[in-house]
Amino acid sequence: MRVEASLRGARTHSPRSMQHAASSARSPFAANLFRYRWLVYELISRDLKLRYRGSALGFAWTLLNPLLFMGVYTLVFGVYLKIGIPSYAVFLLSGLLPWAWFSNALMQGTTAILDGRMYVGKTIFPAEVLVLVPVCSNFVNFLFSLPVLVGVIVLFHGSLGLPLFALPAVVLVQMILTTGLLFFVATFNVFYRDLQQLMTYVVMLFFYLTPIFYQLTAVPVALRPFVEASPIAVLIQCYHQIFYANEWPDLASFAYLLLGSLVLFFLGYAFFKRHKESFGEYL
Amino acid sequence: MTPAISVTGISKRFYYPAIPKQATLKEMIVKGWFREARKTNVVDALRDVSFAVEHGQTLGVIGRNGSGKTTLLRVLAGVFQPDSGSVYIDGSLAPLLSLAAGFHPDLTGRENARTELLVLGFTPRQVERHIDDIIDFADIGDFFDAPMRTYSTGMVMRVAFAAATSVDPDVLFLDEVLFVGDESFSTKCLDRITAFKRRGKAIVMVSHSNAAIVEHCDVALWLDRGRVAGFGDPSDITSAYHNAAMEASAQLLA
Numbered sequence: 001m002r003v004e005a006s007l008r009g010a011r012t013h014s015p016r017s018m019q020h021a022a023s024s025a026r027s028p029f030a031a032n033l034f035r036y037r038w039l040v041y042e043l044i045s046r047d048l049k050l051r052y053r054g055s056a057l058g059f060a061w062t063l064l065n066p067l068l069f070m071g072v073y074t075l076v077f078g079v080y081l082k083i084g085i086p087s088y089a090v091f092l093l094s095g096l097l098p099w100a101w102f103s104n105a106l107m108q109g110t111t112a113i114l115d116g117r118m119y120v121g122k123t124i125f126p127a128e129v130l131v132l133v134p135v136c137s138n139f140v141n142f143l144f145s146l147p148v149l150v151g152v153i154v155l156f157h158g159s160l161g162l163p164l165f166a167l168p169a170v171v172l173v174q175m176i177l178t179t180g181l182l183f184f185v186a187t188f189n190v191f192y193r194d195l196q197q198l199m200t201y202v203v204m205l206f207f208y209l210t211p212i213f214y215q216l217t218a219v220p221v222a223l224r225p226f227v228e229a230s231p232i233a234v235l236i237q238c239y240h241q242i243f244y245a246n247e248w249p250d251l252a253s254f255a256y257l258l259l260g261s262l263v264l265f266f267l268g269y270a271f272f273k274r275h276k277e278s279f280g281e282y283l
Numbered sequence: 284m285t286p287a288i289s290v291t292g293i294s295k296r297f298y299y300p301a302i303p304k305q306a307t308l309k310e311m312i313v314k315g316w317f318r319e320a321r322k323t324n325v326v327d328a329l330r331d332v333s334f335a336v337e338h339g340q341t342l343g344v345i346g347r348n349g350s351g352k353t354t355l356l357r358v359l360a361g362v363f364q365p366d367s368g369s370v371y372i373d374g375s376l377a378p379l380l381s382l383a384a385g386f387h388p389d390l391t392g393r394e395n396a397r398t399e400l401l402v403l404g405f406t407p408r409q410v411e412r413h414i415d416d417i418i419d420f421a422d423i424g425d426f427f428d429a430p431m432r433t434y435s436t437g438m439v440m441r442v443a444f445a446a447a448t449s450v451d452p453d454v455l456f457l458d459e460v461l462f463v464g465d466e467s468f469s470t471k472c473l474d475r476i477t478a479f480k481r482r483g484k485a486i487v488m489v490s491h492s493n494a495a496i497v498e499h500c501d502v503a504l505w506l507d508r509g510r511v512a513g514f515g516d517p518s519d520i521t522s523a524y525h526n527a528a529m530e531a532s533a534q535l536l537a
Contacts, residue, residue: 039398
């Protein structure tokens with residue numbers, strides 16, 4: 001019958017120190033997450049439930065979406081434009097699935113804090129949970145769509161092997177990278193909502209600038225360093241290597257990706273933390 | 284004994300742009316918006332507000348629209364940080380009741396209630412225990428497992444009130460919404476509130492109904508443009524507030 005221990009007990013809030021027993025201002029990200037793990041779980045499952053509630057095919061959409069995407073792109077780039085990549089459907093889908101996870105999380109996450117205003121503005125609430133939910137729910141979608149990828153690989157006589165063991169590490173890095181980016185974007189969007197309009201174009205831009213439906217070799221040599229410096233391009237490259245080329249991701253670029261993602265994550269979290277106290281006033 | 288709530292000299296100032304946001308591009312350029320936009324107006328929503336509420340007491344907050352009632356409630360709930368002064372709450376808080384606004388129409392009453400309790404930091408096992416109490420108190424039958432968009436307003440309020448009070452907080456915040464239910468539910472709510480008070484819990488209530496304040500509150504706080512205009516016996520404070528309001532409208536007519 002009691003409110004959980006940390007919500008209980010005497011507490012003060014004074015302006016300078018801004019300490020609230022339940023406020024996560026002082027507790028690290030992981031501790032806060034652990035305390036609210038059930039809420040994270042609930043919000044992820046409700047996000048997934050709501051996505052297809054009211055549609056006749058329901059969960060099947062998770063499998064249909066990537067297939068439809070693949071169909072359109074294969075037709076345009078594989079058949080019309082003859083991009084000349086063998087087993088193009090496999091190549092495409094192995095980059096498209098992680099991209100869908102990344103871009104959907106980013107689009108949905110931009111407004112995550114804003115959309116959670118009924119909680120953030122009404123009670124003491126760890127807003128980092130809101131940022132994490134779109135990353136996780138789209139990850140679950142990604143996981144469920146993997147069988148489609150495997151099916152397509154089998155269909156086109158592709159091969160899967162030991163490099164699959166690198167997948168968890170790649171997935172983890174993508175999680176860190178996406179969450180880190182979202183800390184920036186979602187926080188910024190609370191104060192300047194112009195960003196959510198802009199994000200559609202930013203995401204589209206990066207879709208075309210990242211070698212997802214074409215190979216890096218298609219990029220002019222002079223411009224390649226720019227593409228290779230983009231963490232998202234390196235990330236997609238890792239997926240291409242695992243699922244399409246059946247080779248281990250390049251260790252040096254993976255290390256670069258990991259380091260970049262971690263830096264981004266900690267900077268993003270610091271940015272978020274600096275501003276979270278004032279969310280209530282802007283929502 | 285320490286008071287349930289003690290508030291010492293809190294002030295809260297809001298800043299907003301001096302120029303309305305929906306300025307068109309032309310206006311921006313013509314009026315030098317980019318320079319102007321940096322100027323801000325200030326509103327002092329709370330100015331040096333101090334008071335204390337004992338355990339078992341109900342505080343009624345009154346005042347005109349825009350006098351700082353909601354800001355005060357939000358500062359008490361820890362949603363806003365005051366610019367100066369301090370708030371001390373002896374025990375746990377309930378969320379603001381308007382949390383009902385967070386209910387998702389496509390989710391059932393059960394799903395919404397569960398999310399709300401998880402937001403408050405409960406574990407699933409604790410939530411399950413509370414859910415039974417919520418079902419019992421809300422008393423809306425099979426609707427509890429139907430999407431909330433099929434509910435009547437009264438039914439939504441039933442679930443909201445049941446969920447917010449089931450957590451048994453030491454300090455409870457109440458909005459006017461409490462009194463929208465039908466006769467029997469209002470009585471039920473009042474019974475629960477009376478039980479709260481008996482167990483030494485403090486309640487903060489915001490209302491525009493002087494009658495409700497006099498009937499339910501032990502102390503009243505009158506806010507006027509962010510300042511404490513009066514604090515004390517509910518009938519004294521409400522009549523002073525009433526007279527001031529009358530005077531203001533008389534002046535307006537004269």
